[in-house]
Amino acid sequence: MPDLLIELFSEEIPARMQAQASRDLRRLVTDGLVEAGITYAHAGAFATPRRLTLALEGLLERSPDTREERKGPKVGAPDKAVEGFARGAGVAREDLEARDTGKGEVYFAVIERPGRPVAEIVAEVLESAIRTFPWPKSMRWGTGTLRWVRPLHRILCILTREDGHEVVDLSLDGIVASDVTEGHRFMAPGEIRVTGFEDYEAKLRRAKVLIDPEERAETIWNDATNLAFASGAEIVEDRALLSEVAGLVEWPVTLMGRIDEAYLDLPPEVLQTSMREHQKFFSVRDPKTGRITRFVTVANRETADDGATILSGNQRVLAARLADAAFFWQNDLAVARDGKMQPWIDNLATVTFHAKLGTEADRTARIAALARELASSVGADPDMAEQAAKLAKADLTSEMVYEFPELQGVMGQYYAREAGFPDEVATAVAEHYAPLGPSDIVPTAPVSVAVSLAEKIDKLTGFWAIDEKPTGSKDPYALRRAALGVIRLLLLNELRLRLFDDGIVSKTDFFHAESEVGLVGPKPEEYGPDLLAFIHDRLKVHLRDEGIRHDVIDACLAMPGNDDLTLLVKRVRALGQFLQTEDGTNLLQGFKRANNILTQAEGQDGVEYSFGADAKFAETDEERALFAALDAEGPKIEAAMRDEAFGTAMSSLAALRAPIDAFFDNVQVNADSQIVRRNRLNLLSRIRALCLDVADLARVEG
Incomplete structure (x- = not known):
């Protein structure tokens, strides 16, 4: 072979x-x-x-020889039809075979193709x-x-x-x-x-070519790590840059150089970004101070001077780049110290966020108002939350962020501290974009949480209000990421907030009223259901990694309060764990059996069996045992659900499994006596009602 x-x-x-x-x-x-x-x-x-x-x-x-038999028109069909069939099959008319199919003779073409x-x-x-x-x-x-x-x-x-x-x-x-x-x-x-x-x-x-990109990346990383270690430093991990650099060379040669002393006081993020974006350099930091003091570059060849000429040239180019960064840094520091960042805030009025949603200044005002509203719910100081939100976008008009847009927020934190704002405010400025993805760090400081939530909710409600929603794989405004950010902020911080019912989104109504720039849009109740469904879809994706099935989530989404994501996920996890047990699986089958019998009887009789079950009409021990179990566990389940103790509610449901199984094994629901039949149907209704108080088990598969 x-x-x-x-x-x-x-x-x-x-x-x-x-x-x-x-x-x-x-x-x-x-x-x-x-x-x-x-x-x-x-x-x-x-x-x-x-x-x-x-x-x-x-x-x-x-390739193997193939033989195909293709059925054609009946014998006696018009010549044109027969000839067209033969031509399409690639055989001569005289090679067609007439076969009796039991319904008359039919032409067949046998197509044999030899292998190649x-x-x-x-x-x-x-x-x-x-x-x-x-x-x-x-x-x-x-x-x-x-x-x-x-x-x-x-x-x-x-x-x-x-x-x-x-x-x-x-x-x-x-x-x-x-x-x-x-x-x-x-x-x-x-x-x-x-x-x-x-x-x-x-x-x-x-011939100095490594064809495997993974081997090139591993070579670069190992050599760079060893160079840094030998100098008492460490490489700043950057997997994306590593992959890119491995694609720039066929024979990687790592070289380490020094950063000019004049630029070591620049923020490490500035040094790292400048070197990564412009030079494709890896940053090397002092583990004791956290300062970036060196760099590693990857050449595509070995040289007689062991890379000295390459390093010299790279250091000259880097010095020019960092001189520009230092110039931007000093200019921005002056604005932060002398103007308390206000010139940048004023300039936001000249930056368009979206043609239908106004400028960055308009957006900042909305975020600040919403952050203040949210502050008490997340344990933040309202004044600090509002102040941080007003500063959050200011660095967009700074010289450094204009040069390096990826430093948004990061530079704002430095400038806010330089301007004398509290640390909580400065931290919130840096963290208000976070989390940026499923693995990004989630803010936990209350002021940061308030501003980050406000920023994402404003984006979601704004784009839903103007009907600019993601379609298919297209999501130009990163709204899926914003929804996931809201989910992770609420869940990680265990925040109990209602998104829609008199909750967060309704407080964005200030945006939809007449504003100075004439922004008018629909009320939250008009687009709310669709936006909530979008957030729930993102939640399903988020929970998939926990092994939670979509149907289990759907069963809990059907319950009241499903816009309280923390409560919803608490219920989902409890139900998911319960259904993985033998008691849970069997109880689900019992519920479905009860529900099916009830649904059929209610449709046939034209009535709803939802009350009136009485133990005095019970004729069997299994009936009486089920009445007793429901009387004992029903109040416990109701109390547990009121207290949101979903695990306790599931345990009480599990106690019903044996009497329900015994009932179905030994009792005929559709008895000859109509009184007994109705009583048993109403007894099944109690089972259904108790289960549906926990979750809509009808939506669970199996």
Whole structure:
């Protein structure tokens, strides 16, 4: 069984595209081969700045022979119909077979297709993959019609067997497939002939090319960590940068340099951002002081002077970048000290947040008012919450954030402290964007929580009010992230807030009244149900990692107070744990059986069986035992639900499992006596009502 090696060798592929491109190459080729009848045992895809590589092991030598029988028109059908059928099946009319199907004779076409050699199929599949490759951006060059992310220079395509290798016959816009690749552009230029994947990987390694991006990333990280450790420092972890840098080099060489003393007093976030964004440098910090004092850069080659010239050039460029940052920092500090950030706050009136939602100044006013309203509910000082909200967006018009937008909030914290505002206010300015994702840190300081909640709720209600909601995978205003932020803030801080019923969202009504800029929109009650459903959908995704099923969540969403997310999740977790027990599973079946019998009887009789069950009409011990259990556990369940002690309520429900099972095993509900029948149906109604007080178990599957 042959192995297949493909390499598409080109000019530099942007680092951000390499991982997806290697996956796309594997998908296009393997799907094409399997569709043509060629299976394989294993596939590996790799990428470097200059090449995409795919290695497949254990391919079939040829596709299998196939035989297909296709049913056609009846014998005696018009000639045109018969000839059209034969032509579509690819057979001559005289080769059609007439068969008796029991309903008359019908023509059948027997289509036999012999298998084809694997090389022939590989050539077709690879050409199709190259011509239809889904690059985010591509280009043409020369006079050909081929499009690729950068000019494509070589196609290596070989099938390797025990007795040697075969070059696949393929020519594409003048590029003829071969068994030749090239080494490192500077350290080992020139052609390299290979016979298979192992030979390819080994020869490229000797030619200073590591084809596996994970190996390059691991090499960079290990070398950088060792360099930092040797100097008594530590690398600031940055996985995204590591992945990007691994896509910029074929032979990583790590070098560590110093940051000029003149810039060491810049905030560490400024140093790190400047080096990461402009230079692709890793930051190195002193573990004792937390200051960033050095950097690690990754070169794409070894040099005779061990990188001294490279480091010297990098340090000169870095010094120029940091000089700009220091200039912005000093200018911003002056505004913070002398103007208490007010010039920036005033400038927010010139920054549009959204054409239909006003400026950043308008938005800041809304957030400040809402943060003040929320303060008492989260244990924050209302004045501090309002003050922090008014400062939260101020740094958007600072020079540093204009240069580095990703430092929003972070710089505001420094400036707020420099202006003399309380630490709680400054911290809230830094944290009001958080959490930014499912793994981001959630604020817990009360002032920070108030401002962060207000910022996200204002965004959600605003965009719902103007009907700019996410559609499909599109979410240009990050509203899914905002909803998840609200969820995590409420749950982690165990906040008991009603989002809609006289709660948080209703307090955003100030936004929808006439304002100075003429912002008018619908009332919260008009868009509230749809927004709440959106938040509930985000909650389902959030709880999925806990192993909680969507139907369990749906059962709790049907209960009152479902806009109190903390209460809702408390109920969901208790129900989820209960249904994982044997008692829970059996009780669910008992409820469903009772509910089904009741629903059928109520539909048939045209009445609702919801009261009047009396133990004096019980005829069996099982009935009397069930009455006694309901009398004993019912008050406990009702009290537990009032106290929101959902675990206690579930325990009391579990105590009903045995008497309910015994009742259904030994008692016929539809008795001959109508009095007994109605009494038993009303008894089932008590079971249903008690269960539905805990959750809508009818929505739970199983």
